[in-house]
Amino acid sequence: MKTTKASHVLTDPTSPISKSRLGVHSSAMPCTQSGTSFSSTVLTVPKKKPPKLDDVRCNGWLESMKSSSPPHKKTVKDPFAEVSSEDGESTYQSWQLKFPSALSCFEKIRESAGDKKIVLFLDYDGTLSPIVDDPDRAFMSSNMRSAVKNAAKHFQTAIISGRRRDMVYDLVGITELYYAGSHGMDIRYPLRDTAADKEFCLFQPAGEYLPMIEEVFRTLVNLTKDINGAKVENHKFCASVHYRNVDEKSWGTVAQIVHDVLKDYPRLRLTHGRKVLEVRPAIDWNKGKAVEFLLKSMNLGKSEDVLPIYLGDDRTDEDAFKVLRQGNRGYGILVSSIPKESAASFSLKDPEEVKEFLKRLVMWKEESMQQSM
Numbered sequence: 001m002k003t004t005k006a007s008h009v010l011t012d013p014t015s016p017i018s019k020s021r022l023g024v025h026s027s028a029m030p031c032t033q034s035g036t037s038f039s040s041t042v043l044t045v046p047k048k049k050p051p052k053l054d055d056v057r058c059n060g061w062l063e064s065m066k067s068s069s070p071p072h073k074k075t076v077k078d079p080f081a082e083v084s085s086e087d088g089e090s091t092y093q094s095w096q097l098k099f100p101s102a103l104s105c106f107e108k109i110r111e112s113a114g115d116k117k118i119v120l121f122l123d124y125d126g127t128l129s130p131i132v133d134d135p136d137r138a139f140m141s142s143n144m145r146s147a148v149k150n151a152a153k154h155f156q157t158a159i160i161s162g163r164r165r166d167m168v169y170d171l172v173g174i175t176e177l178y179y180a181g182s183h184g185m186d187i188r189y190p191l192r193d194t195a196a197d198k199e200f201c202l203f204q205p206a207g208e209y210l211p212m213i214e215e216v217f218r219t220l221v222n223l224t225k226d227i228n229g230a231k232v233e234n235h236k237f238c239a240s241v242h243y244r245n246v247d248e249k250s251w252g253t254v255a256q257i258v259h260d261v262l263k264d265y266p267r268l269r270l271t272h273g274r275k276v277l278e279v280r281p282a283i284d285w286n287k288g289k290a291v292e293f294l295l296k297s298m299n300l301g302k303s304e305d306v307l308p309i310y311l312g313d314d315r316t317d318e319d320a321f322k323v324l325r326q327g328n329r330g331y332g333i334l335v336s337s338i339p340k341e342s343a344a345s346f347s348l349k350d351p352e353e354v355k356e357f358l359k360r361l362v363m364w365k366e367e368s369m370q371q372s373m
C-alpha cells in the first residue's frame with residue numbers, strides 16, 4: 001500500500017484526536033505532545049551493572065516469563081502457556097465445553113446475530129498470522145488476506161494490534177479496514193468516506209508519551225544488545241522486548257534490565273505478552289477501550305442492532321473480550337490450541353480456523369443476500 005501526499009491538520013493541539021487526508025502515513029503524522037511533564041534529565045541510560053535478579057523474582061516477572069513456556073507437563077497451569085499438554089486432545093475437548101468452537105457453534109452464532117449488523121475486530125499476531133520466532137517474518141497468508149478482504153466487503157472490520165499501526169497496516173495490506181496499533185493507543189478511522197473525499201482521523205490517547213517511549217526504546221536496545229536473541233521493537237506508543245530467542249538462563253537478565261529501566265519511568269508500566277515484555281504508558285486505555293471507541297466512531301456505540309465479534313489470542317485481547325461479555329454485547333473468540341482461562345465466549349484453534357470462520361461468515365451473508373433478492 002502506497003501512501004500519497006496529503007494535508008493534515010490537528011483538530012485541537014490538546015486533543016488526542018487529529019485529522020488527516022487519505023494516505024497520510026502514520027509516521028508522518030504530527031502527534032499531540034502537550035502537557036509533557038517528563039524531562040530529559042530522567043531519561044538517562046542506566047549504568048550497566050551485574051544483574052541482581054531479586055526484584056524480578058520478588059514481583060513475579062520471572063515466574064510469569066517461565067510459566068509462559070514451561071517444559072511439557074500434564075496440566076498447563078498458566079493460562080497463557082504456549083505448550084501442548086500431554087493428554088492434549090482430551091484436555092482440549094473438555095476445555096471446549098466451556099469455550100466451544102466458533103465453527104461447531106456457527107449456527108448458534110448465526111441465530112443470535114439474526115438481523116444484527118456484525119462488526120469484526122481482528123488481532124494480528126497469532127490470530128491472522130501464525131506465531132513465528134522472528135517478529136519481522138510474521139506474515140499472513142494470501143488466503144487469509146483474501147478471507148479478511150471478503151469479510152470486510154460485508155462487515156465493518158478493524159484490526160487491533162500491539163504492533164505499531166503503520167507496521168500492521170503494511171502486513172495486512174488491505175486499505176478498507178480500520179486500524180488500531182500500539183494496543184489500541186493509535187487509532188485511524190474515517191471521518192468522511194466518499195469517492196471524492198476520504199478524510200481520516202487519528203486518536204492517540206498517549207500522544208504525549210511518544211518521546212518517552214522513544215527514549216526507553218533506545219535505552220532498552222542499548223542495554224540488551226549483548227544478550228543473544230533479545231530483540232526490542234519500537235511500536236510508537238509501546239516498546240516490546242522479545243525473549244523468545246534468548247536462552248532461558250538469560251531471561252532473568254532481560255527481566256531485570258526492563259525492571260531497572262522502568263524504575264526511572266513511573267509513568268510507564270509493564271505487560272506480559274507471548275514471550276515478550278511490553279513497556280507502555282500507564283494510562284487507562286487498552287484494546288477493550290479501543291473496541292468501544294471504534295464502535296462509537298462507526299456510529300454503532302449504543303445500538304442494540306450490532307453484534308461485535310472480536311478474535312484474538314493474547315492476554316491483551318482479554319480486555320476486549322471482557323467489554324463484549326459485559327451485558328452480552330458481543331462475542332469474544334479466543335484463538336488457542338491449548339486450554340486457557342479467558343473471558344471469551346468461543347474458541348478457534350489457530351489462524352487456519354480463523355480463516356474458515358471468516359469464510360463461513362461471508363458465505364452466510366451472501367446466501368442471505370441472495371435469499372432476500
Ligand SMILES: O=P(O)(O)OC[C@H]1O[C@H](O[C@H]2O[C@H](CO)[C@@H](O)[C@H](O)[C@H]2O)[C@H](O)[C@@H](O)[C@@H]1O
Binds near residue numbers: 124132160162274
Ligand atoms: O496484538 P498482536 O497483533 O497480537 O501483537 C502482539 C505482539 O505480536 C508480536 O509478537 C508476537 O508475535 C511474534 C511473531 O509471531 C513472536 O515472535 C513473538 O514472540 C510474539 O510475542 C509483536 O512482535 C509484538 O510487538 C506484539 O506486541
